Each structure stands twice: as structure tokens, then as C-alpha cells.
Amino acid sequence: MPWKSLIRRQKPLTVSLVSFLLMLVIVVIIGLVGGRHIIGYLQEQLVQHGMDHNEEVIAGIRPVLEKSLQDAVRPGIVIGEFQDFIEHAEPFGVRLFLVDVARRQVIADSRRGQQPPYDVKELVQTPVRRFDGSTINRVTDWEGTAWRKTSRGAIELLTLHSLDMPAGLEEQWALGVSSDLSELLVLMDELHLHLDGVLLLTYGLIGLLGFLVLRWVGRRYESGLEQQVAARTRELEKAHEKLLEQARLATIGQTASVLAHEMRNPLASIKLALSGVSRSDCLEERERQRVSLVLGEVDRLENMLNETLDYVRPVIPDEQPLKLDELLDQVLALEAPLLEEAGLTVDRRRCEDCPPIRLDRRKMLQVLLNLMKNAREAEPEDGLVRVSLGREADHLVLEVANRGAMLTEEIRRHAFDFFYTTKARGTGLGLGLVKRVVEAHGGRVSLAETGDGLIMVKLTLPLSRANEE
Structure with a gap:
């Protein structure tokens, strides 16, 4: 789908940021809606509380008025006593009034400023509405509780209930109570504002924390993926190198087989013939030197052929373990x-506690011969070759060090590559064979300079449990 491809093209940080903003918008909307619902619920409870309060006031005063009328107290006296009684009602947040429904007059009112009796129209000067939203056209036409918005914008609850009048009286009275909810509603508005602010801040912090946590988790996940990709890449590179090595070995093996088949017999014939010629007494010294030179080249070809064949032969450890010191x-x-002959001295360090290990004796012998040959050829006359065998944890460590030319970066990288050599007449097979044989035994080989100016080849061979038993 297009949106999926769009997401894949974005950076992880962009996707995380957009996700955070979307999450924040959703959380804020939910918070605001939830806050409004809570405030609406509280306002409903506030209005219900006002209605209940008005009903309780009427329920407390109504029996007193009805009893006075039942006791045949004249209406004028009842009105006067009631007016005196309600003079102090307004400071308590309520307005008490008595309405003569038949005459449509307010005959008693606790609010100061209007002197009863007066027309009921002056009681409420703004429209009165029921809670279903309908308008009450005549103030005396409702029973129960209604509400209105005053000219000052205040919300007022109006509760009106008819009184049970004694028989014979023409008057029909209704007791009313009004309460102003403005202050409480203003408080609710302020509470709503503060609640929205707190919710926005809280949800914003929660969203930010969630974004940071998700980003942290995402980075850890990305880091894990990167490590897995890097590990898989290294495995593929190793597998690729192994395939290349196998391909090289196969090529070398095929080439060596052809060379061995095609060259051994001619070389042997040439060597035999030249050896016979070199023993002849008819040769002058110059001719004898030339024959010796050709014989040396024949030997070099044979050695190269043998080294090539040794390089491609598989490494198969012998069944019987042997001590590396004995092979040395x-x-x-x-x-x-x-x-x-070269005037070299060998500084030999043995390892008495090194156990025997399973090795391909013939291959390992060739490895050690190659190392000693390289050390012998690189060390100046009357020099010193150090050969040290020791044990480090579960490995045997063999070090062969000699004095030689400084190692360049190219030599460090390619010293163990097949056919790489710095010698004028070298084949480049010696150290390559060393690396292949050691790695075939599960070990490692490295080339480095020591602190005292020596060039050291280090072989590390693993010890198995079977080797130590």
C-alpha cells in the first residue's frame, strides 16, 4: 500500500516523532473530552443539589404556613409573620417568596428592594425555562423547579409549590424558593480550566515520557538489529572467504596435479642428466658452475611443486596425541x-606442563619447518632465534621470533596470503601453508613486532578435553 511504502522511506526518528505527535493529539482529545464529561457530571450534581436544597427549604417552611392557615389565623397576619420570618433568609443564599396565584401577585418576598404586594411579572424579568428546554410563559403555571438566567448572567433555580389552603378561603397561595448558583458555577468553570490545564500538562508529560521510552526501546531494538545484521554480515563474509579459499584450493589442487603429472618426470630426467654431467671431468669450472645453477633451479621447481601439493592436501589430525615440544x-x-652454518643461536623455552594434543603430524612438521626457515633466512648472521612454547588457559601458544626488517602495513595485511612474498626467489606458499594448517586445527596465527625489535609469529592452538585426559 502507498502509506506503507511512505513509512518505509522515512527515517526512524521521523516516524517516532510523528507517532508521538499523533499519540499526543489523541491523548489530549481524550483528556479534554474526559475533563468536560467530569465537569458536566459535577455541574449536574450541583444543580441537583440546589434543587434538593430548595425542596428541603420548602418542606421545612410549608407545614408552618399551612398549620397557621388551618388554625384560622387571618391571612394578613400569616403574611406579616411570614414576611418577618424571611427577612433574614437572603444572607443564606436563598430567596423566599409567597405568591397569590389567584391575584397573580407576590405577597411576601425576602429580597429587599421590592415592597410586596407587586405583580408576579416583576418577580422574574427574564424567561423561565424547564429543564427540558421549554419556556414557561406564565410564572404561576409551573409546579416544581425551573431555572432562568438573570440580567447579570447569573443562573437562578426557582422552585414553586402550592399550599393546601383551608376550605372557604378564596386565596390560593404558592410558596417559592430561588437560589443563585452563579458562584458555584463560576467555581466549576475555574475548576474546568485548571483541570484542563493539569490534564494537558499531565498527558503531555506522559506522552513525552512515552515517546522517550519508545525511542529508547526503538534504539535498543535498532541496535540489536544492527548487531544481528553485522553478525550475519561477518558470517556471510567468512562463508564467502571460505568459499573463495575452497575455490582457490580447488584451482591450486587441479594446477598442482597437472604440474605434478606433467613436470615431475621431465624434472627428474633433467636432474639425473645434469647430475651425471656435473660429475664429468671434461667440464671446465665455468661450465660446472652453470650446470650447478641449473640443478639449483630444478631443485627450486621441485620444492615449489611439493609445497603446492602440501598446501592443498587436507589436514587430518592423527589418532594418537603428541607433544608439540617433541615435534619441535x-x-x-x-x-x-x-x-x-648461518652462525645462528636458538633460545629454546620448553613447556613441561603442556599436554599432548591431536595434530596432523606431517602438516604440523611442515609448518614448524617453514617458520624456522623464515626465521633463519631473515635473521642476520650470528643472530638469535627465539622459540617459546607455553600454555595460556585452554590454549597452547608457540612463538617464533627473530630480528628482521620492520613490518609495513601491507606486510601485516598480506603476510599469510597465498603467493604473497617479499623474497626475490620466494614462492609465497610458506606462511600461507602455516595459516591454513593452524586454522584447520582450530587455532589462530598472527604476525607482530615485539617491544625489543623482534618480528614474532604467534601460533595459538586450542586444547580439547580429550587432549588433556
């Missing part, structure tokens, strides 16, 4: 003549 002993024994 073999490597150092093989390298001893070459190290001695």
Missing part, C-alpha cells in the same frame, strides 16, 4: 646444520 625437537634437529 625434531624440527630443530633437522635445522641444526643450517642454523650452525
Whole structure:
């Protein structure tokens, strides 16, 4: 739908802000409607209370008037006594009056300013209405409670009830009470105003708090999604790298197979023939050097071919665990003549508490030989090669350090890449094989500079429970 696509195109903050404003508008409307309902209910109760109060006043005075009339007290005396009685009624918030319905005159009134008797039309000078909204045309034509708005804008409740007159009297009287609700209604209006203000402020704060909470939750949710996306991206990148590595290995394997098939026999024939020629006494020294140079190149081709084949062969740990120190002993024994020839000293640190682990012995032997070869070739004459094996928690850590050229950023990034080399006659397979074999054993390999200016290759191999038992 169009609105869904519109939402998707917006920024999360914009969506949150619009949602907050919509929520705030809805909450404010509900608050105002609810406040008005409450005020309306209170006003209804206030009017009902005024009506009940008027009825109670009439119920208290009416029996006294009717008893006086029943006792044959003359009407004029009753009116006079009643007028004296109601003189002090107005300060109590009510107006008492007595109406002669037959003559349509007000014959007693507690309000000062008009002297009874006077025409009933002067009692109320604004329209009187019933609570159903209809207008009362003649003031004496209603029984019960009505209301009117005075000329000053005040709301006045009017209650009128006929008296039971004794037989024989021509008079027909009605007792009335009026009460002014203006002050109470003004108070209700002020209460309404304050209530609306408090509700708006409260709902605004609630809405703002809700927006902040929703924004916080949304950020946490977005952060979680971002982390999940980043984790999935890393997994995909690793899977992609693994596929590329497998593709490279497959390509290398196919190439190595073809090379091994096509080149081994010719190289062997060339080497055999040249070896025979080099032993001939007919060669001059210059020719003998040239033959030796060609034999060296043949050996280099064979070594490259063997390294390539080693690189693509799968890593399969042996069933029998072995100690890495013992494998190091073999490597150092093989390298001893070459190290001695180069005038290099080996600083060896053994690990007595390192348990045996399951390794691909042949592959790991090649890894250690490659590391020692690189260290031997990089270390200046009469230098020092450090070989240290130790244990860190549930890992074995092997460090091979030597003095060499400073590491550049390019070397740090590509040192373990296949076919990458800084040597003039290197193949770029040595450290690549180291990385592949170590990672196939579940370990890690890194290249760094130590504080004392040495270049160090660090191998970390995990210890399994089976290895330690």
C-alpha cells in the first residue's frame, strides 16, 4: 500500500516523532473530552443539589404556613409573620417568596428592594425555562423547579409549590424558593480550566515520557538489529572467504596435479642428466658452475611443486596425541646444520606442563619447518632465534621470533596470503601453508613486532578435553 511504502522511506526518528505527535493529539482529545464529561457530571450534581436544597427549604417552611392557615389565623397576619420570618433568609443564599396565584401577585418576598404586594411579572424579568428546554410563559403555571438566567448572567433555580389552603378561603397561595448558583458555577468553570490545564500538562508529560521510552526501546531494538545484521554480515563474509579459499584450493589442487603429472618426470630426467654431467671431468669450472645453477633451479621447481601439493592436501589430525615440544625437537634437529652454518643461536623455552594434543603430524612438521626457515633466512648472521612454547588457559601458544626488517602495513595485511612474498626467489606458499594448517586445527596465527625489535609469529592452538585426559 502507498502509506506503507511512505513509512518505509522515512527515517526512524521521523516516524517516532510523528507517532508521538499523533499519540499526543489523541491523548489530549481524550483528556479534554474526559475533563468536560467530569465537569458536566459535577455541574449536574450541583444543580441537583440546589434543587434538593430548595425542596428541603420548602418542606421545612410549608407545614408552618399551612398549620397557621388551618388554625384560622387571618391571612394578613400569616403574611406579616411570614414576611418577618424571611427577612433574614437572603444572607443564606436563598430567596423566599409567597405568591397569590389567584391575584397573580407576590405577597411576601425576602429580597429587599421590592415592597410586596407587586405583580408576579416583576418577580422574574427574564424567561423561565424547564429543564427540558421549554419556556414557561406564565410564572404561576409551573409546579416544581425551573431555572432562568438573570440580567447579570447569573443562573437562578426557582422552585414553586402550592399550599393546601383551608376550605372557604378564596386565596390560593404558592410558596417559592430561588437560589443563585452563579458562584458555584463560576467555581466549576475555574475548576474546568485548571483541570484542563493539569490534564494537558499531565498527558503531555506522559506522552513525552512515552515517546522517550519508545525511542529508547526503538534504539535498543535498532541496535540489536544492527548487531544481528553485522553478525550475519561477518558470517556471510567468512562463508564467502571460505568459499573463495575452497575455490582457490580447488584451482591450486587441479594446477598442482597437472604440474605434478606433467613436470615431475621431465624434472627428474633433467636432474639425473645434469647430475651425471656435473660429475664429468671434461667440464671446465665455468661450465660446472652453470650446470650447478641449473640443478639449483630444478631443485627450486621441485620444492615449489611439493609445497603446492602440501598446501592443498587436507589436514587430518592423527589418532594418537603428541607433544608439540617433541615435534619441535625434531624440527630443530633437522635445522641444526643450517642454523650452525648461518652462525645462528636458538633460545629454546620448553613447556613441561603442556599436554599432548591431536595434530596432523606431517602438516604440523611442515609448518614448524617453514617458520624456522623464515626465521633463519631473515635473521642476520650470528643472530638469535627465539622459540617459546607455553600454555595460556585452554590454549597452547608457540612463538617464533627473530630480528628482521620492520613490518609495513601491507606486510601485516598480506603476510599469510597465498603467493604473497617479499623474497626475490620466494614462492609465497610458506606462511600461507602455516595459516591454513593452524586454522584447520582450530587455532589462530598472527604476525607482530615485539617491544625489543623482534618480528614474532604467534601460533595459538586450542586444547580439547580429550587432549588433556
